[in-house]
């Protein structure tokens with residue numbers, strides 16, 4: 292049998308870190324290729340699986356190897372309360388680009404224009420997974436596969452197509468850009484093939500994204516409130532799409 296720690300060290304430079312039981316559970320559900328999975332308490336991890344994820348319990352039992360807590364702690368940047376960690380293969384960019392470009396679409400693509408906050412990006416990927424969005428595209432320098440984003444996404448990067456592109460490389464489809472100066476979203480039906488674009492936390496939509504936008508859409512907000520948080524804006528917009536005809540798969 293392959294030594295899981297040696298395997299971990301061989302793969303950790305390129306693989307995606309799944310930090311904690313829930314990240315591993317989601318990745319397995321959405322067919323990630325898991326290379327190695329360790330836990331400091333196998334009985335506790337499988338008890339969690341029995342309680343929360345009986346659908347993937349047998350797969351987790353086959354994947355998880357118990358190692359001493361000190362060994363587990365040496366493999367991860369910081370320990371997780373569930374003492375579970377795994378490495379998975381990052382899905383191919385070419386496959387994602389093909390999925391993002393394919394039309395007609397049954398669900399929108401979320402575009403984060405120059406996001407800055409890793410936690411926001413993770414929360415958005417989790418939302419996109421929950422609503423069955425086609426993918427999440429980021430522009431700018433933030434890496435949407437950064438370990439902190441993957442942690443925030445709870446392993447749900449594997450449930451949608453996550454890639455970084457330039458504004459000029461965005462997939463086809465009408466761009467509905469979210470901006471407090473836009474038309475009230477309550478009078479708008481968001482089509483399934485839309486690109487739903489959101490500006491950065493600090494400076495809003497970039498000039499390139501504004502130039503590409505077909506529609507500017509606003510979320511209802513009382514006067515004197517400047518803006519909502521990025522991830523909550525995505526949540527409201529995807530909810531609006533789902534409530535006006537779009538539906539999670």
Ligand SMILES: C[S@@+](CC[C@H](N)C(=O)[O-])C[C@H]1O[C@@H](n2cnc3c(N)ncnc32)[C@H](O)[C@@H]1O
Nearest residue numbers: 469470471489490493494495509510518519524
């Ligand atoms: C924190 S806000 C950006 C605030 C920034 N200071 C600005 O000048 O726009 C991040 C993004 O969330 C979306 N957003 C926030 N509040 C919104 C609202 N009331 N209507 C539409 N979009 C909103 C926009 O896409 C915005 O660019």
